[in-house]
Amino acid sequence: MIECKNYINGAFVEGSGASREVKSPRTGNVIGRFKESTPSDIEQAIASAKKAAPNWARTPAKERASLLFKFRNILLRDLDLISAQISEESGKTLAEAKAGLMKGVEVLEYSLSLQNSDSGGRLQVSRGVFCEYRREALGVVAGITPFNFPAMVPMWMIPIALAVGNAFVWKPSDKVPLTSNLLAKAIEEAGFAPGVFTVLQGGRESVENLLDHPGISAVGFVGSSPIAQSVYARGTSRGKRVLALGGAKNPIILMPDADPEIATRGIADSFTGCAGQRCMAASVLLAVGEVESLIDGVVEKARALRPGKEMGAIISRESLDRLNASISRAVSEGARLLLDGRNPEVSPELKGGYWLGPTILDGVTPGSSAACEEWFGPVISIVRCKNLSEALAFEAASAFGNACSVFTRDGSVAERVASESTAGMIGINVGVPVPREPFSFGGTKISKFGSGDITGDSGTEFWSQLKKITTKWADSPDKNWMS
Numbered sequence: 001m002i003e004c005k006n007y008i009n010g011a012f013v014e015g016s017g018a019s020r021e022v023k024s025p026r027t028g029n030v031i032g033r034f035k036e037s038t039p040s041d042i043e044q045a046i047a048s049a050k051k052a053a054p055n056w057a058r059t060p061a062k063e064r065a066s067l068l069f070k071f072r073n074i075l076l077r078d079l080d081l082i083s084a085q086i087s088e089e090s091g092k093t094l095a096e097a098k099a100g101l102m103k104g105v106e107v108l109e110y111s112l113s114l115q116n117s118d119s120g121g122r123l124q125v126s127r128g129v130f131c132e133y134r135r136e137a138l139g140v141v142a143g144i145t146p147f148n149f150p151a152m153v154p155m156w157m158i159p160i161a162l163a164v165g166n167a168f169v170w171k172p173s174d175k176v177p178l179t180s181n182l183l184a185k186a187i188e189e190a191g192f193a194p195g196v197f198t199v200l201q202g203g204r205e206s207v208e209n210l211l212d213h214p215g216i217s218a219v220g221f222v223g224s225s226p227i228a229q230s231v232y233a234r235g236t237s238r239g240k241r242v243l244a245l246g247g248a249k250n251p252i253i254l255m256p257d258a259d260p261e262i263a264t265r266g267i268a269d270s271f272t273g274c275a276g277q278r279c280m281a282a283s284v285l286l287a288v289g290e291v292e293s294l295i296d297g298v299v300e301k302a303r304a305l306r307p308g309k310e311m312g313a314i315i316s317r318e319s320l321d322r323l324n325a326s327i328s329r330a331v332s333e334g335a336r337l338l339l340d341g342r343n344p345e346v347s348p349e350l351k352g353g354y355w356l357g358p359t360i361l362d363g364v365t366p367g368s369s370a371a372c373e374e375w376f377g378p379v380i381s382i383v384r385c386k387n388l389s390e391a392l393a394f395e396a397a398s399a400f401g402n403a404c405s406v407f408t409r410d411g412s413v414a415e416r417v418a419s420e421s422t423a424g425m426i427g428i429n430v431g432v433p434v435p436r437e438p439f440s441f442g443g444t445k446i447s448k449f450g451s452g453d454i455t456g457d458s459g460t461e462f463w464s465q466l467k468k469i470t471t472k473w474a475d476s477p478d479k480n481w482m483s
Helices: 039-058 061-077 079-090 094-117 152-163 178-190 204-212 225-237 260-276 292-303 317-332 388-397 411-420 456-462
Strands: 002-004 006-008 011-013 019-023 030-035 121-126 129-137 140-144 167-171 197-199 218-222 241-245 250-254 282-288 336-339 359-362 379-385 403-407 425-428 464-472
Touching: 002 178, 006 039, 006 178, 030 079, 039 129, 039 140, 039 167, 039 197, 039 204, 061 079, 061 094, 061 152, 061 178, 079 094, 079 178, 094 152, 094 456, 140 152, 140 204, 152 167, 152 178, 152 218, 152 456, 167 204, 178 197, 204 225, 218 225, 225 241, 250 260, 250 388, 260 282, 260 292, 260 379, 260 403, 282 292, 282 388, 292 336, 292 359, 317 336, 317 359, 317 379, 379 388, 388 411, 403 411, 411 425, 456 464
Parallel strands: 002 030, 140 167, 140 218, 167 197, 218 241, 250 282, 250 403, 282 379, 359 379, 403 425
Antiparallel strands: 006 011, 006 197, 019 030, 121 129, 129 464, 336 359
16 A cells, blocks of 8 residues: 655645545555645645756756756666556556657656757857847746546656756656655655656645646646647636647558558557557548458457556546447447457456457447547547549548548558648558658647647647847947847
């Protein structure tokens, strides 16, 4: 049993609010507890962060990077420990938990490069007149993160925000708060000054208090699209800079000429990885023309994946019940089950967990829930398309715009999808097209509210601002508009 706490002003302290339980999706057992943060807890935390922020912003970039490098090394040293915690509280397999943390470390390594690559600029624009820019921190900023990646998504935000000189306040998901204490311990061991990094536990009320607090300058959010829209509207109405990433209904376009091994493995891995609980998972297969043998290959590979071994759990009983009901509704509306993952066999010690195996629905009608709504589970809906134009029209009509992939051996087809797709991230023979640093992560349409992206160079811009300085010291005989 883990007693999960807030991390405020360099110390682990209990919240003052109601006590909450944390259950493992793998077993259904209670594995931790925490107390919610009250407005007074949040006030204390932000006061500490505001006190620390100016000194941290004045710290030379190379010294900030030195502490982040120590943080990186501690995370790698404790990789197994942290990954085991991620797996237990989120339901991921251990391999998925490690992969997520390592992707977060990759963003951290990008942030280390800023000390050398983001050096500002100075130029003589007229005789005796110089212009320059300086990158400056925003002050105290906040990150609000989801249950599906307890370490990776926070690590999209924390390293870059700290590297450019902000004090960072993190509100993790109330479903997976335990990993946050391990990251806070790593921050503490690395030697960051009290107040530079803060963790606040809580639920919706804590999010609203952070969005309303005048001491927070910017907010990053990742979650479902309805909540992302609400967070964006509330935060910007309070004058904050907000980037809120939402959900997805990612299509994969399957062409008849696709490489059978690459396509079948890529599609199966995309919709089953992390039990489908990731915003980059494929959830619609746009089957163009005669692709029956390829679909058979996807079914075969998906059927071999066993919940509790190669696949992780669904986050909660409520989510599992919703997914089961959605599958039943799709079948009642005419969809055909090629693979039914409901009520899978798991080992005895996992019987109390929340499990759903790979599920494949064929003959799904465009416009139906199975084709258009985000379900967030290991379910893929096959929509039959006569040609590529019909598949692209389906993609363009989606309200979401996170990712779109195509499996083909035809370069002209691949280029057409890359050019005409309305999504923010495109995969060509890649089922989960997550960009690698320094290429940034972000979608379009209702998959993102705000401008820019959350990682890479775009993330650097979001967590900072540029100050422009024009200087003239010596008089010059030249006459121009600046004289």
